Amino acid sequence: MRFIASTAGIMASRKDTSSKDISADERVYAAIASALLQGKLAPGAQLVERELAAAFECTRGTIRKVLARLGAEGKLTLEANRGAFVPSPTVDDIREVYRARQVVEAGIVASLCGALSVKALRALRAHVKAEQRALKAGSAAECVRLAGHFHVLLAELAGAPEVEAFLARLVAKTELYKALFDPSKLSNCSSDEHAQLIDALEQGDLDAALTAMRTHIDELEARVLAQAGASRTSDLATIFALA
Numbered sequence: 276m277r278f279i280a281s282t283a284g285i286m287a288s289r290k291d292t293s294s295k296d297i298s299a300d301e302r303v304y305a306a307i308a309s310a311l312l313q314g315k316l317a318p319g320a321q322l323v324e325r326e327l328a329a330a331f332e333c334t335r336g337t338i339r340k341v342l343a344r345l346g347a348e349g350k351l352t353l354e355a356n357r358g359a360f361v362p363s364p365t366v367d368d369i370r371e372v373y374r375a376r377q378v379v380e381a382g383i384v385a386s387l388c389g390a391l392s393v394k395a396l397r398a399l400r401a402h403v404k405a406e407q408r409a410l411k412a413g414s415a416a417e418c419v420r421l422a423g424h425f426h427v428l429l430a431e432l433a434g435a436p437e438v439e440a441f442l443a444r445l446v447a448k449t450e451l452y453k454a455l456f457d458p459s460k461l462s463n464c465s466s467d468e469h470a471q472l473i474d475a476l477e478q479g480d481l482d483a484a485l486t487a488m489r490t491h492i493d494e495l496e497a498r499v500l501a502q503a504g505a506s507r508t509s510d511l512a513t514i515f516a517l518a
């Protein structure tokens with residue numbers, strides 16, 4: 276799987292993000308991250324430094340730096356002497372990451388249940404409103420960002436920075452899985468389900484809150500897994516259509 280579709284995807288995103296106000300590094304980073312999160316890059320596609328440098332009219336040094344950053348964030352797979360690739364997770368890889376989310380987020384729910392301040396509840400509800408606005412506006416990138424951030428915000432409110440950092444990494448992985456295997460829907464999280472969870476947390480109903488979180492993550496996982504084995508054929512069709 277080479278770079279033809281990938282270039283088209285990135286070039287499309289590049290228009291959205293180019294601005295003289297941000298550095299070349301940030302511009303290239305934002306464009307590639309956005310193309311990944313919008314499912315424009317096929318699993319396993321190689322990101323070739325030379326081709327990216329030409330596409331973005333920047334140096335290979337800039338591209339190398341950006342690819343290293345995306346690799347460190349788990350958004351790309353870096354292979355010594357081979358280069359950077361869009362991750363191509365197996366079904367077992369995917370299950371493992373959602374399982375980790377279930378364990379971590381059950382702990383977060385338990386520590387927050389019945390313990391959220393008025394200010395924290397207000398922030399969570401404002402976040403859900405922002406999700407609804409983004410969905411209405413059809414803003415895919417914003418929907419994905421806000422959906423993931425809701426979960427990280429809960430970890431932040433739990434006051435555990437180590438857990439927050441760990442969860443942010445897990446959420447980034449699942450955002451990517453959603454983009455790779457379930458790119459058709461705008462958001463990977465339903466704002467209604469987020470609202471139900473907030474209600475249960477506010478009421479201090481631990482059973483309801485744990486069930487709400489578990490069901491929510493189960494559904495995200497099920498949608499990704501349903502497509503994980505089937506997406507390659509349609510990706511090839513897309514690649515040839517764009518070539």
Ligand SMILES: [Zn+2]
Binds near residue numbers: 465469
């Ligand atoms: Zn969610």
